[in-house]
Amino acid sequence: xxxxxxxxxxxxxxxxxxxxxxxxxxxxxxxxxxxxxxxxxxxxxxxxxxxxxxxxxxxxxxxxxxxxxxxxxxxxxxxxxxxxxxxxxxxxxxxxxxxxxxxxxxxxxxxxxxxxxxxxxxxxxxxxxxxxxxxxxxxxxxxxxxxxxxxxxxxxxxxxxxxxxxxxxxxxxxxxxxxxxxxxxxxxxxxxxxxxxxxxxxxxxxxxxxxxxxxxxxxxxxxxxxxxxxxxxxxxxxxxxxxxxx
Amino acid sequence: xxxxxxxxxxxxxxxxxxxxxxxxxxxxxxxxxxxxxxxxxxxxxxxxxxxxxxxxxxxxxxxxxxxxxxxxxxxxxxxxxxxxxxxxxxxxxxxxxxxxxxxxxxxxxxxxxxxxxxxxxxxxxxxxxxxxxxxxxxxxxxxxxxxxxxxxxxxxxxxxxxxxxxxxxxxxxxxxxxxxxxxxxxxxxxxxxxxxxxxxxxxxxxxxxxxxxxxxxxxxxxxxxxxxxxxxxxxxxxxxxxxxxxxxxxxxxxxxxxxxxxxxxxxxxxxxxxxxxxxxxxxxxxxxxxxxxxxxxxxxxxxxxxxxxxxxxxxxxxxxxx
Ligand SMILES: Cc1cc2nc3c(=O)[nH]c(=O)nc-3n(C[C@H](O)[C@H](O)[C@H](O)COP(=O)(O)OP(=O)(O)OC[C@H]3O[C@@H](n4cnc5c(N)ncnc54)[C@H](O)[C@@H]3O)c2cc1C
Ligand SMILES: Nc1ncnc2c1ncn2[C@@H]1O[C@H](COP(=O)(O)O)[C@@H](O)[C@H]1O
Numbered sequence: 001x002x003x004x005x006x007x008x009x010x011x012x013x014x015x016x017x018x019x020x021x022x023x024x025x026x027x028x029x030x031x032x033x034x035x036x037x038x039x040x041x042x043x044x045x046x047x048x049x050x051x052x053x054x055x056x057x058x059x060x061x062x063x064x065x066x067x068x069x070x071x072x073x074x075x076x077x078x079x080x081x082x083x084x085x086x087x088x089x090x091x092x093x094x095x096x097x098x099x100x101x102x103x104x105x106x107x108x109x110x111x112x113x114x115x116x117x118x119x120x121x122x123x124x125x126x127x128x129x130x131x132x133x134x135x136x137x138x139x140x141x142x143x144x145x146x147x148x149x150x151x152x153x154x155x156x157x158x159x160x161x162x163x164x165x166x167x168x169x170x171x172x173x174x175x176x177x178x179x180x181x182x183x184x185x186x187x188x189x190x191x192x193x194x195x196x197x198x199x200x201x202x203x204x205x206x207x208x209x210x211x212x213x214x215x216x217x218x219x220x221x222x223x224x225x226x227x228x229x230x231x232x233x234x235x236x237x238x239x240x241x242x243x244x245x246x
Numbered sequence: 247x248x249x250x251x252x253x254x255x256x257x258x259x260x261x262x263x264x265x266x267x268x269x270x271x272x273x274x275x276x277x278x279x280x281x282x283x284x285x286x287x288x289x290x291x292x293x294x295x296x297x298x299x300x301x302x303x304x305x306x307x308x309x310x311x312x313x314x315x316x317x318x319x320x321x322x323x324x325x326x327x328x329x330x331x332x333x334x335x336x337x338x339x340x341x342x343x344x345x346x347x348x349x350x351x352x353x354x355x356x357x358x359x360x361x362x363x364x365x366x367x368x369x370x371x372x373x374x375x376x377x378x379x380x381x382x383x384x385x386x387x388x389x390x391x392x393x394x395x396x397x398x399x400x401x402x403x404x405x406x407x408x409x410x411x412x413x414x415x416x417x418x419x420x421x422x423x424x425x426x427x428x429x430x431x432x433x434x435x436x437x438x439x440x441x442x443x444x445x446x447x448x449x450x451x452x453x454x455x456x457x458x459x460x461x462x463x464x465x466x467x468x469x470x471x472x473x474x475x476x477x478x479x480x481x482x483x484x485x486x487x488x489x490x491x492x493x494x495x496x497x498x499x500x501x502x503x504x505x506x507x508x509x510x511x512x513x514x515x516x517x518x519x520x521x522x523x524x525x526x527x528x529x530x531x532x533x534x535x536x537x538x539x540x541x542x543x544x545x546x547x548x549x550x551x552x553x554x555x556x557x558x559x560x561x562x563x564x565x566x567x568x
Contacts, residue, residue: 013496013516017385026386037497094361095354120496122381124363126351133355138429139319141348144490158491159344160445161257162436164316168429178497179490210360212391214376219384219522225542227534232556234546238528239560241544242472245505245526246448 001055004110005046006101006128007039007074009067010121023215025090035070038116040183041176045146046114047078048181053148056080058108062100064088068199075194076186082197087204091122093211098130100204106135111171117142128175138168144179248336248397250276250283251329254298254306255345259291259315264341264445266301266408271368271401272339273302273411278370284333288314288322288422299415301408306415311422316434317345320426323352330357330396337375342400350398360392363400364500366523375399383496383519404447404502405523441475443492448474448505449524451494452482453517455510455531455550459487464554465509471561477501477521479511495520509550513538530554 011017011031018027046057057079061067064086071082085100105113113135115128125141132139138153144163145156151170156163158177186194228234228241252272254265265287272283285298285306298306309325330338330353338353340346342364354361366387367378377399378389392399443449450472452465462476469476478488480495494501496516506524511517513529513536521527522541529538534547546553 011382013383013519014514015382015385016515017382019386026382094351095358098351098355120383123383124361125347126354126361126363129348129351130355133352140429142344156435157344157348159434160442161440162434164431165433165435166429167432178493208393210358210392210394211362212393214389214391216381217387217389219380219387222527222541222543225527225529225539225545227539227545227547229546230534230548231546232548232552234548235553235556235560238544238546238557239564241526241528242505242561243564246472 001049001053001112002108002110003046003049003055003057004105004108004113005042005057005059005074005079006113006115006131007043007059007061007070008036008116008119008121009033009061009063009070010036010119013037013120019216019218023217026216033066033070035073036116036119038118038120038176038178041178041180042114042116043074043077043079044181044183045174045176047184049112049148058083058110060085060101060104062087062092062097062204071199072194073186075197076190077184078190080197082199084199084201085204086201087206089206091213092206093209094124094126095130095210096207098127098134101127102131102134105131113137113173115173115175117175117177128173132173135171135173137171137173139173139175140166140168141175142177143174144177146174146180248279249281249334250337250339251333251335252283252285252303253338253340253346254285254287255341255343256287256289256292259289259293261287261292261294261297262341262343263408264343264403266297267403267406268339268341268401269298269301269303270408271406275337275368275370275375279373286326286329288325290315295417296415299413300410302411302413303415304413306417308417308419309422310419311425313425314422316431317348318425318431319348319352319429321422322349323356325422326353327356336396338396338398340398340400342402346400350400354398357396358394359396359398360394361398362390362392365399365401366405368399368401380523383500383516384522385515385519402500402502402523403445437491443475443477443494443501444499446475447503448472449477449494449501449503450474450507450509451477451479451511452509453479453511454481456482462487464550464558468507468554468558471558472505474503474505479517508538508542509554511538512536513541
């Protein structure tokens with residue numbers, strides 16, 4: 001089975017995000033980038049599917065040259081091949097990204113695609129499900145449990161107040177949420193092997209964006225919180241506040 | 247003028263609170279754009295469907311089938327696409343729930359639409375909309391404008407007001423002839439009747455300061471007297487004390503309740519990312535320099551093992567005498 005995994009490169013979640021003085025962009029200074037946390041689950045699920053059903057795992061990313069390092073990380077975990085669809089655009093709308101990915105996945109006849117449920121940069125939660133529609137595949141999003149038996153997929157998706165058990169069939173797109181698996185660490189052997197694996201590259205043909213990004217701003221700072229006390233004597237005051245705020 | 251559809255969601259035959267926020271927003275934007283809106287809902291019997299009229303809706307289309315009680319991605323998608331074309335809709339408004347996060351990207355593909363997700367503000371500028379949305383889990387915001395003929399906006403629950411405006415509502419039932427079987431919800435596993443953190447108007451969260459899993463009963467009891475939900479930091483989810491469905495933060499749920507109470511949580515940047523848009527934030531932490539106090543409106547810099555039982559006790563007394 002040809003298994004595709006889409007991965008994104010995002011600022012480390014501990015990064016402090018600063019808006020440039022002209023409010024037109026986010027400062028890239030001091031940001032360190034890493035594999036999107038949810039995409040680790042996608043890689044792991046891709047590898048497990050290969051281990052169970054055979055085939056190869058192909059990872060894709062749309063982004064800048066430096067994202068190769070992140071692709072290399074997926075190869076070190078065990079993916080077979082990588083593709084960088086090169087674009088240096090600062091922010092791309094979800095549908096544009098999904099179309100670029102879909103074109104490549106289609107030309108490689110993948111029958112299953114794993115993505116993260118969300119990129120923790122622009123937090124759209126969209127690309128994976130869009131891919132499904134563009135490819136004409138069934139898709140299940142926000143998946144916390146996954147199993148495949150022949151052509152049949154059983155997936156549990158997290159919803160408010162519980163889980164939905166969903167049945168569908170290949171070809172399919174699965175967007176992965178924490179809980180689906182415990183991603184493996186790259187072994188030393190894996191890291192060495194990854195150095196020899198191929199990362200293909202191609203220039204993205206980026207159409208005009210569907211969204212115009214007008215400005216960026218920082219959240220309003222809270223104006224001086226109030227410490228009510230250091231022990232139980234502060235409780236009555238807090239009770240009053242809670243009653244008022246309800 | 248762009249016509250608007252407000253997507254309404256039901257669970258167990260009852261329209262969700264966040265859907266009234268969508269209707270109310272559709273009403274405001276329709277007025278400002280000198281346009282019209284229609285609400286739409288899927289399901290079988292819907293107990294409070296008339297309530298849509300209390301928030302400004304004059305029409306609600308009800309796609310009806312006993313099989314459409316659970317979410318059916320392709321059925322919902324196709325019925326909506328048909329309605330959008332027929333009613334000459336340009337703007338699609340939805341609340342950013344788990345269902346909508348699955349449905350909105352599907353619609354976007356078939357309408358070749360800009361999808362602007364999880365908005366915290368939408369305003370009319372000239373004849374167009376400008377939306378503000380949090381990025382980097384709330385560490386910044388961006389202001390955007392969709393440039394496509396069809397535009398989909400999903401809004402973060404509990405941010406937009408659900409303003410009352412009484413209208414005579416017309417309910418238009420459309421039976422769904424077939425329900426798609428290629429992606430089927432076979433079963434809904436409910437997490438034991440508890441309120442979900444993402445939907446609660448009061449959230450009481452606990453962190454590593456609770457020391458061990460069993461001490462979470464202090465959090466549960468406080469949540470119970472307040473009628474709120476229990477939340478957790480990642481540290482305690484990773485330790486296996488609480489399920490991931492309760493995790494608040496960058497890799498957990500994003501919440502914006504009226505009251506968020508953080509107990510024994512240090513306030514790491516990834517935790518703040520999930521709760522900093524809460525209306526009133528209260529921190530209980532014995533370390534007065536903990537970063538959680540930087541975002542808190544009120545705090546007690548003391549031992550949660552002393553404070554929580556007393557707080558729960560006084561609230562229980564106070565609320566029962568109201
Ligand atoms: C990729 C990534 C994603 C992450 N995503 C999330 C996320 O989604 N959500 C999240 O929460 N974290 C997330 N984190 C983890 C985050 O960085 C912190 O490690 C975590 O939030 C800490 O949890 P905590 O506040 O419970 O524990 P700690 O930081 O250990 O804080 C415990 C606090 O309890 C206080 N305390 C101790 N005893 C008492 C007492 N008796 N009374 C009162 N106070 C007491 C202490 O003063 C301390 O401030 C993420 C990290 C990474 C790397
Ligand atoms: N630029 C990208 N390149 C490859 N995959 C991506 C890209 N952006 C998003 N994805 C995938 O789509 C998922 C959802 O992302 P998003 O819709 O951006 O929140 C991510 O977890 C990735 O798996």
